[in-house]
Every structure is written in C-alpha cells, then in structure tokens.
Amino acid sequence: MQSLAKLSGGDTPDKSQFPLRDEDDPRVVYMLSDRATRISLKVKPKRREVHVIVPGLRSLAKARAFANEQRDWIDVQLEHLPEPMPFVPGGEILFQGDRYRLVNPPGKGRGRVDRAQRKIVVPSPDIDSFPGRVRRLLIREARAELEAATHHYAGELGKRVGKVSVRDQASRWGSAITRAGEGHISYSWRLICAPPDILEYVCAHECAHLVEANHSAAFWAVCERLFPETKMAKRWLRKHGQTLHAVGAG
Ligand SMILES: [Zn+2]
Secondary structure, eight states, X not given: OEEGGGGTTTOOOOGGGOSEEOSSOTTEEEEEOSXXXXXXXXXXXXXTEEEEEESSGGGHHHHHHHHHXXXXXXXXXXXXXXXXXXXXXXXXXXXXXXXXXXEOOXXXXXXXXXXXXXXEEOOOSSGGGHHHHHHHHHHHHHHHHHHHHHHHHHHHHTOOEEEEXXXXXXXXXXXXXXXXXXXXXXXXXXXXXXXXXXXXXXXXHHHHTTTOSSOSHHHHHHHHHHOTTHHHHHHHHHHHHHHHHHBTOO
8 A cells, every 4th residue: 555645746646556545644545446436435444444435546636635524524433433352362352242351371272262251262372373363263153153043044944055154244244145046145253243143133134035135025024034133133233233343453
C-alpha cells in the first residue's frame, strides 16, 4: 500500500498504487473499483478502517474531498466499534458467548478449551505463532459445532449435505448452494464466538436455503420451523455482529 504523499505535485496515480492510504488520516483507505458508479464509504470493522470506493482514477480528487467532508461521520463510526480482542496471552476473547482467557503455557501440544475454568489453552513454541494457533483452534472448534448443527437441520429437511466449509468471510455468517443434489455450505469461524443458539440459527438458516434459495416468505417459514427463535437470533446478529468481528482484531 502506498501513501498519497507520493502523489502530490500533480502526479496521476496508476492502478497499481491502490489501495491508497490517506496520508492525513491512516484510518482512511482509497479503493479503486471498476464496477462502482459513485463514490461511497464502507466501514471495515475488523480492520478498524473506512474504505473510500473510488469509481475510476479520475474520481480520486473528488473522493478525497468527500472523505474530508465525512470526517465526523467516520469518527463516529470508528469510535463506536467494539474494543478489539486480539489473540495475545492473558487477553480475553468471546467463546460461545462467554469471556475466555487466552493462556500460553510453555511446551508443545494441541490447544484445548477448558470450559470449567473458561480458558483457552494454546501452547506455542514462540509468541509469533500464538495468534495463528489460537485462530486454528477456534476454527477447529467452530467446524465441529457447525458440522453437527448442519447435519442435524439438513436431516430434518431430508437434504443431503456435501461439503461444510469454515472460513473467515467478513461479510456473511454463512452461505449455501445446491450442486448436483447436494448442499454445500460455508460459514464464518467467528460463529463459535457467539452464544450457541446463534450458531444454531445460522445453520438452520443456511439449511433452509437448501429448500428455498432466496429470502422469500416461504424461506422464512422453513427457517422458523427449524429454529423457532429466528427473530431473536436475527436481532442478536444485527446488534452484536460487530463484536464477533472484534475477536482477533487489533
Ligand atoms: Zn440467507
């Protein structure tokens, strides 16, 4: 990433210089988009940044002016983000809706979750590999829960599930497609940080898509049949979704 400072003096930036970080406000990053038709702002909770979508090189000056005008709005958005919960020894993160302390004992071995003491115990030979190990442990735990819930709900609908993927998708909690009569579902690992019934809801939601590949009234009827507390769970995700993105941030 380059700074706009290099572009002063009448230089025209080329495409390779994007994403461009604003030299006055490092929280602001300009993203060039061929598809965009207008200048817009996007809050990136995980990175604690605001992206300015620039529809073509010629709009850069206008986009800078727009970002400047919106400074107050940007401040409010970023200041209201939940506190980051970085993967550091001694730090606390959310796990299944509760606060767990991260512990880094000496030695080797597999990481584990100590539910009785609300600890996530992750040995690592050096501190640099600690965050990656915590993340992999969370993905492993997420996968077990997500697979179990997915097979449960798919079974209730009489649908076959092929692959269940667990990844770090920033914009969606889950997605589902049906290919050759089999459902393929992918989820965000961050669901393991939410209370267990929220994870259950997302699995019910994605399985309901194996019946209705849309968000029609018929879809919501299937979803509520599988998971009667659907409305509560949707509200929870709207309200607390950004908190899940704060896990591992910072
Ligand atoms: Zn959906």
